[in-house]
Amino acid sequence: MDAKQAKALFNKYVNNECSPEERELLEKYLDSFQDDSLELSDLNFDEEIKPKMWSKIMSETTKEKQPVVRVLSFSSLMKYAAVIAGIAIGVSIWANLHNTNRQSLVIGDDKVVLRTSEGTSNEIVIGGISQINDDEGGVIASQEGDVIVYKPKSDIKQLVFNEIEVPRGKTFKVVLSDGTSVHLNSGTIFKFPVNFIQGEERKVFLTGEAYFEVAKDPEHPFLVNTSGMDVRVLGTHFNVSSYEGSVAHAVLIEGSVAVQEKDGGNIVGTEKVIVPGQKASLVSGNIEVQEVDVEDYVGWMRNVLIFNDEPFSEIVKKIERRYNVEIKNDYKELAPVRFNGKFDDETVIDLLETFRASAGFDYHISDNKVIINQNKRNSL
Incomplete structure (x- = not known):
């Protein structure tokens, strides 16, 4: 597609005349260029169409006074914004405008900590x-990597626990003595036996989030203990979040698990079994089950x-954990607004x-704290 055809498509995009196929073609056109290989100013847009294009982009990314706001991925937003700015595809339009912000936010490098039953921290x-x-x-x-x-180790008569704390900004993996793999998300504390006792259930304690690949052992059920609920399995793949x-x-990916509510450490309510693709949540003291996309x-x-x-x-909590930053939201009306989005290797x-x-x-x-405020010119 040449510049003339691209310009025609952009005009249709602004006027809400693009078919889904044309929209996809436009995306592929923008994706086909790398770094500074294309100067978008070559499209020679008339000045009056640029504000219309920006308005169109904003109308697609912001739903005023609606409970759900759709967020374009960073790369998509930048591609369209680059068209308006008339700059090269590979250049972030924010890099120069917000270079001060980028330099002044220092990301900490906290360490993963292992605590033993003897009280030592490593x-x-x-x-x-x-x-x-x-x-x-x-x-x-x-440890490797x-x-x-x-x-x-066999013939264990007494449980000895270790505890791993994973800081914000990092993830870690533990393979337990029975072969169970536990992937720990940022901001997580995981307590577990160094070895399990023959004839007893395999019980671990979680504060935060972890993905479990439980080694099959029908004679020794595996139990994940959190502050609000317990998850009991024989052998399966599942994700537990208890921040x-x-x-x-x-959330169950493979196998089956039983989820039960706890109150002050005591099991209460009826045990609920979920199947792959389901999520069990503790909401207002009850276990609620729903179908979900496990990839989320x-x-x-x-x-x-x-x-x-x-x-x-x-x-905000997820961003803080992922990037090890502190965010203060002074725009209170934004707190309940819902978003969709996906980010891979973008910076904070x-x-x-x-x-x-x-x-x-x-x-x-x-x-070194991000402070969010309302934009008076574009409030919800």
Whole structure:
């Protein structure tokens, strides 16, 4: 497609005349260029069409006074915005305008911490190779990269626990002594036995989020204990989230699990069994079950941040955990507004700029904290 045909398509886009096929063709046209290989100013748009195009983009990314706001991916928004700005495809239109913000936000590099039953704390260097010893000097586990693997040991008479704390901005993996793999999300504390006792259930404790691939052992049920609910399995793949201040839930990918509510540490209510593709949430003291797209809940393992009809108040928490930043939202009306979006390797500034363009807020950075304010010119 040449520049003349592209210009005609952009005009149809502005006038809401693009068919789905033409819209897809326009996307592919923009995707076909790399870095600075195309100067979009060559399209020679008339000046009066540029504000119309920007208005069109904003109308698609912001639903004024609606409970759900659709967010374009960062790359899509930048491609269309680049057309208006008349600059090269590969150049972020925000890089120069917000360079100060980018430089002034310092991302911390906190360490993964392993605590033993003896009360010692050890910092885990991700990417390193090390051994973990018990109080007698015996090797109980080994670390390589971002994984710790615990060694099986028979004839255990008493449970000995270790605890791993994963800071914001990082993820980690633990392979338990029975072969169960546990992928830990950022901001998570996971407590588990160094070895399990023959004839007893396999019980672990979670605050935060983890994806479990449980080793099959029908004689020893596996139990994930959280502050609000327990998840009991024999062998399966599932994700559990129990961050403080957020709705606790379990999402099943494979197998079956039983979810039960807890009150003050005591099991209450009726046990509910869910099947793959279902999510069990603890809502107002009850376990609610619904069908979901499981990819929305396990993308974090691939370093993908996904929002599916989520309120901004919850999205802020995810951003804080993913990027290890602190965000203060002074635009209170934005908190319940729901968004859809998907982000891969964007920086936190890239992500904030995408939301800023679609939600109409302003932000600044003060004392290494992101402060969100209402944009008076484009309020909800």
